[in-house]
Amino acid sequence: MNLAAFLWHSLYKMAQSLNTNVENSAMKLLEFLSVTCAVLSASLAPQVYCDNHRHSRRLTGVSNDPTVFGNTLNFWRKLENGWDLTRGATTHSISLPTPQNGPIVIQPNASALVIIDMQNFFLHESLNGDPKGRAIVPTTITLIHAFRNAGMPVLWTNWGMTDYDIINAPPAFIQGFSSDDTSLTSFGSEMGMVVVPESDQSIAATSTTPGPNITIDAGRKLTRGAWNAQPWGDLFKEQIEGVANGTDFYFNKNRLSGMWGASTPMQTWLQDNSMTTLFFGGVNIDQCVFGTLVDAYYKAYDVILVDDVSATTSPSFATQMVDYNVGLDGWRVNSTDILPALMNASMT
Numbered sequence: 001m002n003l004a005a006f007l008w009h010s011l012y013k014m015a016q017s018l019n020t021n022v023e024n025s026a027m028k029l030l031e032f033l034s035v036t037c038a039v040l041s042a043s044l045a046p047q048v049y050c051d052n053h054r055h056s057r058r059l060t061g062v063s064n065d066p067t068v069f070g071n072t073l074n075f076w077r078k079l080e081n082g083w084d085l086t087r088g089a090t091t092h093s094i095s096l097p098t099p100q101n102g103p104i105v106i107q108p109n110a111s112a113l114v115i116i117d118m119q120n121f122f123l124h125e126s127l128n129g130d131p132k133g134r135a136i137v138p139t140t141i142t143l144i145h146a147f148r149n150a151g152m153p154v155l156w157t158n159w160g161m162t163d164y165d166i167i168n169a170p171p172a173f174i175q176g177f178s179s180d181d182t183s184l185t186s187f188g189s190e191m192g193m194v195v196v197p198e199s200d201q202s203i204a205a206t207s208t209t210p211g212p213n214i215t216i217d218a219g220r221k222l223t224r225g226a227w228n229a230q231p232w233g234d235l236f237k238e239q240i241e242g243v244a245n246g247t248d249f250y251f252n253k254n255r256l257s258g259m260w261g262a263s264t265p266m267q268t269w270l271q272d273n274s275m276t277t278l279f280f281g282g283v284n285i286d287q288c289v290f291g292t293l294v295d296a297y298y299k300a301y302d303v304i305l306v307d308d309v310s311a312t313t314s315p316s317f318a319t320q321m322v323d324y325n326v327g328l329d330g331w332r333v334n335s336t337d338i339l340p341a342l343m344n345a346s347m348t
Contacts, residue, residue: 160252
């Protein structure tokens, strides 16, 4: 039945009702008007045709363009090859090749590199740190310099507990960071002294290390300002210089994720500076790195995992899980994939 026939039929039935059941006439009239408005809204709504399929008009604020994903303020555009993540701010944009589902076009003013937990506690050999984490430091520093030179900020988010954080830490976290399965060796416990060469505090002193040694107080476990919570080796120098120069920003965290809960210091900074696109690296890839990345994904940020500046002490299948899920949620790259484009951007 077409619209005209439907309306004529409805009017006829209403007239019959009004003649035979006057007391319900007002209700019938309201029903008729309601149905008529619904039919008119459906029939008059513009239609979108895409590959011989018809789609109803989308919500106000959502584009009818099938290549646009999102709303007018936060959207991606599907390109013939790859994705435009600039939200329409294409001036000085950078196209970055990706192994899969790329390239991606980013806006430097809205993009940042996030370095997670590259701290003495996790990397220094005197604290049983992971050699895999130490091995990615030179590549990480190269990527840090490339981001800075392209005008993109570097964000450091590390464990940095306060007494308040420790008091309010969940039992599972306290147990997970205990050294001997007692609460006395978890967050905030004294880690004792470490002996390191005076010339290179990033390594442990041995009988073969040259020069005099010094003794350092490792401090309370993963608390703010403690030596064990500092970035390891040359990363500490990079962080200090970057923060002083205004290219880098440092954020303490009190959970595996630097983006957990309603808000964190890093999330506040991201919102205040209109960031949309985040690149992630650090340790452990399947724990704090993935935790921060997936929370950022839940909060509508574009997420890109940089594999060769990420490491873990976990079995290989843990990394495989992360790689699989990040491939669904965002993108995976190696720094070598994107360095040439970043270097070219720094020269323009």
